[in-house]
Amino acid sequence: MSSSKLYLAVVGVGGVGTAFLSQLSNLPTSLRPTLIFLSRSAKQLYTQNYDAISPSDLQSSSSKLLSLSDLTSYLSGTPGKAILVDNTSNQDVANAYPSFLRKGISVVTPNKKAFSGSLQLWTDIFSAVEESDGRAMVYHESSVGAGLPVISTLKDLVATGDTVTRIEGVFSGTMSFLFNSFAPAESSGTGKGAKWSEIVTQAKEAGYTEPDPRDDLNGMDVARKLTILARLAGLKVEGPESFPVQSLIPKELESAGSSDEFMKRLPEFDGEMEGYKDQAAREGKVVRYVGSVDVGAGKVKVGLEMVERGTPIASLRGSDNLICFYTKRYGANPLVIQGAGAGGEVTAMGVTADLIKVVERLR
Amino acid sequence: MSSSKLYLAVVGVGGVGTAFLSQLSNLPTSLRPTLIFLSRSAKQLYTQNYDAISPSDLQSSSSKLLSLSDLTSYLSGTPGKAILVDNTSNQDVANAYPSFLRKGISVVTPNKKAFSGSLQLWTDIFSAVEESDGRAMVYHESSVGAGLPVISTLKDLVATGDTVTRIEGVFSGTMSFLFNSFAPAESSGTGKGAKWSEIVTQAKEAGYTEPDPRDDLNGMDVARKLTILARLAGLKVEGPESFPVQSLIPKELESAGSSDEFMKRLPEFDGEMEGYKDQAAREGKVVRYVGSVDVGAGKVKVGLEMVERGTPIASLRGSDNLICFYTKRYGANPLVIQGAGAGGEVTAMGVTADLIKVVERLR
Numbered sequence: 001m002s003s004s005k006l007y008l009a010v011v012g013v014g015g016v017g018t019a020f021l022s023q024l025s026n027l028p029t030s031l032r033p034t035l036i037f038l039s040r041s042a043k044q045l046y047t048q049n050y051d052a053i054s055p056s057d058l059q060s061s062s063s064k065l066l067s068l069s070d071l072t073s074y075l076s077g078t079p080g081k082a083i084l085v086d087n088t089s090n091q092d093v094a095n096a097y098p099s100f101l102r103k104g105i106s107v108v109t110p111n112k113k114a115f116s117g118s119l120q121l122w123t124d125i126f127s128a129v130e131e132s133d134g135r136a137m138v139y140h141e142s143s144v145g146a147g148l149p150v151i152s153t154l155k156d157l158v159a160t161g162d163t164v165t166r167i168e169g170v171f172s173g174t175m176s177f178l179f180n181s182f183a184p185a186e187s188s189g190t191g192k193g194a195k196w197s198e199i200v201t202q203a204k205e206a207g208y209t210e211p212d213p214r215d216d217l218n219g220m221d222v223a224r225k226l227t228i229l230a231r232l233a234g235l236k237v238e239g240p241e242s243f244p245v246q247s248l249i250p251k252e253l254e255s256a257g258s259s260d261e262f263m264k265r266l267p268e269f270d271g272e273m274e275g276y277k278d279q280a281a282r283e284g285k286v287v288r289y290v291g292s293v294d295v296g297a298g299k300v301k302v303g304l305e306m307v308e309r310g311t312p313i314a315s316l317r318g319s320d321n322l323i324c325f326y327t328k329r330y331g332a333n334p335l336v337i338q339g340a341g342a343g344g345e346v347t348a349m350g351v352t353a354d355l356i357k358v359v360e361r362l363r
Numbered sequence: 364m365s366s367s368k369l370y371l372a373v374v375g376v377g378g379v380g381t382a383f384l385s386q387l388s389n390l391p392t393s394l395r396p397t398l399i400f401l402s403r404s405a406k407q408l409y410t411q412n413y414d415a416i417s418p419s420d421l422q423s424s425s426s427k428l429l430s431l432s433d434l435t436s437y438l439s440g441t442p443g444k445a446i447l448v449d450n451t452s453n454q455d456v457a458n459a460y461p462s463f464l465r466k467g468i469s470v471v472t473p474n475k476k477a478f479s480g481s482l483q484l485w486t487d488i489f490s491a492v493e494e495s496d497g498r499a500m501v502y503h504e505s506s507v508g509a510g511l512p513v514i515s516t517l518k519d520l521v522a523t524g525d526t527v528t529r530i531e532g533v534f535s536g537t538m539s540f541l542f543n544s545f546a547p548a549e550s551s552g553t554g555k556g557a558k559w560s561e562i563v564t565q566a567k568e569a570g571y572t573e574p575d576p577r578d579d580l581n582g583m584d585v586a587r588k589l590t591i592l593a594r595l596a597g598l599k600v601e602g603p604e605s606f607p608v609q610s611l612i613p614k615e616l617e618s619a620g621s622s623d624e625f626m627k628r629l630p631e632f633d634g635e636m637e638g639y640k641d642q643a644a645r646e647g648k649v650v651r652y653v654g655s656v657d658v659g660a661g662k663v664k665v666g667l668e669m670v671e672r673g674t675p676i677a678s679l680r681g682s683d684n685l686i687c688f689y690t691k692r693y694g695a696n697p698l699v700i701q702g703a704g705a706g707g708e709v710t711a712m713g714v715t716a717d718l719i720k721v722v723e724r725l726r
Contacts, residue, residue: 023523023524027522027524028526031522041460042419095491123587134723134726145518145641147692148698149512149515149516149519149700152512152515153512154717156510156512157712158709158717159390159715159716159719160386160391160712160715160719161389161715163388185673186673244543245630270561309546310549312675312678312680312701313673315673315678317696318531318695318696329706329712330702330703330709330710331703332681333680333681333683333702333703334702335511335700335701335702335703336699336700336701336702337512337541337698337699337700337701338675338698338699338700338701339693339696339697339698339699340693340694340696340698343692344695346692348523349519349520349523349692352521352522352523352524353522353523356519356522356523360497360724361723361724363497
């Protein structure tokens with residue numbers, strides 16, 4: 001509501017960052033802060049006197065690289081208010097959020113590391129927001145489910161006094177695709193369809209997995225998201241390694257060396273996955289990779305579950321995410337949010353929508 | 364961000380209003396504006412000198428009743444900024460929003476009438492917001508789907524530059540309950556189950572319908588919600604009567620007199636509804652009451668549709684709403700929001716969450 005000018009720094013220009021810059025350039029002027037800093041890996045572009053620069057100038061490179069500490073000073077020196085958009089998944093940048101916030105610099109980010117790392121970092125971030133008395137804010141919608149309204153909905157439920165009893169769902173687009181292909185809810189479920197290793201191979205070739213599929217199969221991405229949701233629901237979760245997470249990397253292949261070596265040996269374990277599928281089929285169910293937070297019992301877990309056919313989780317398609325919030329107000333039928341939970345454009349959408357909210361609050 | 368004090372007026376203390384006041388009383392002081400006006404039907408409570416009053420004082424009544432115009436003057440005279448929460452479904456109050464907004468008074472409401480009435484009123488409301496240059500804002504999450512994040516999600520999609528191509532879903536808890544009971548997706552679909560009139564009777568007795576079920580069966584409630592969504596998606600819809608809405612009140616009973624008379628004669632038309640159900644069953648489908656906006660073609664419609672089993676709409680349970688947003692970024696699989704779309708507590712939740720956002724922007 002005050003009329004001070006807003007300045008924007010953007011760190012990270014990968015898939016999400018590129019889509020974000022494109023969305024940013026299409027915002028009306030009144031919602032678009034002045035871009036004064038842009039960095040990608042070892043390239044940085046900024047102006048000493050806080051003039052506007054255009055993202056199209058990114059090709060040019062500066063001779064002097066700013067450290068995160070330099071960047072904090074640079075941004076706290078603007079004649080108005082500064083906002084940092086962090087489109088990296090970098091832990092060092094995440095670790096610096098409390099410093100940015102304490103200097104009155106707001107943070108908007110899809111970076112999971114900041115909110116799923118140590119509980120100390122989480123506490124530092126939100127204490128800094130609290131202490132700023134409304135000057136600095138942090139928004140991170142895209143840290144779970146990309147642009148799907150997951151974080152904002154959970155925050156609204158809690159802020160308005162509802163009691164969240166349970167959060168449950170499919171939180172990885174990759175896992176969703178793998179299991180929807182491996183054990184589709186429509187098929188009879190036994191003996192037919194592609195083998196597990198074949199489906200992982202297809203997914204890898206189509207670019208649906210990380211370059212090394214073990215980075216999806218270890219479940220840590222899902223565990224990080226559950227850590228964030230559990231904390232927002234009020235649980236003091238130490239981190240993604242403080243609760244049971246079922247890895248789909250066979251023990252024997254944990255140190256299999258290269259990604260190629262891993263993929264080559266994966267067929268040896270097709271029988272094990274087929275076993276889960278058959279077991280589920282015998283119970284009239286399908287196997288899915290599910291994350292859940294039991295708020296009352298204080299329990300978080302991630303792993304394979306046998307899911308009743310006809311339920312929303314069993315009926316998921318493609319690589320969609322699905323998140324169910326069970327609360328006191330909503331009763332037996334949860335509030336459900338479903339849709340693409342990964343991809344540059346939809347992740348950037350969450351970042352851009354967050355930026356708009358920060359601008360509306362700061363201007 | 365400025366530190367001026369915030370003042371709150373609440374109009375309407377029915378089911379939603381009572382739940383809202385309870386949620387309001389549990390907000391932290393920093394998010395709770397000073398309550399200075401409270402009205403219910405012909406009772407009003409306010410203080411001339413903008414002192415705090417407690418909702419528990421509602422029993423006392425004032426001798427002098429303020430008109431809407433008086434209330435506008437009263438609220439624009441506060442020494443800080445004023446917010447009006449309208450928990451009525453009153454058209455007169457809705458018609459006054461532009462006057463409130465032009466005086467810098469923000470509006471938070473679940474009142475559908477304001478956004479689904481004449482296109483002129485819609486334009487007046489949002490022009491007033493625009494012209495206030497950030498001083499006055501309007502939030503109306505609960506005007507569609509109660510506390511489900513429907514309005515905010517659609518606004519975020521549009522604001523970040525996505526192209527919404529189609530909106531489709533079940534927008535009435537009553538219609539959802541009636542059809543999920545009449546033609547459950549799990550049953551074979553023909554010849555069995557309760558008759559349509561029996562299900563309407565049960566729903567009426569359980570309080571799931573309006574006192575006169577014709578107020579649900581005429582489809583106007585759904586048409587109002589579709590009007591709001593279509594306008595937010597960019598269509599210039601004249602109003603809920605400007606597109607095809609299929610009424611489930613048989614022509615012969617439109618002027619059947621009392622609600623009792625209507626209910627008594629409803630069984631005469633069970634055959635017609637059974638016909639729809641059987642037709643759907645022959646195609647392997649189920650009949651549902653669906654609303655849709657085809658943004659590209661500029662077409663809105665509301666009525667019975669034959670829906671494929673296994674789809675989210677066919678699989679709905681209880682009285683849940685379900686809203687699908689098809690957009691360019693989300694591609695073939697829509698962004699889906701599902702859950703209770705009616706009820707005092709969840710409707711009030713949307714109002715309270717909106718109020719928090721307004722307070723965060725104004726303070």
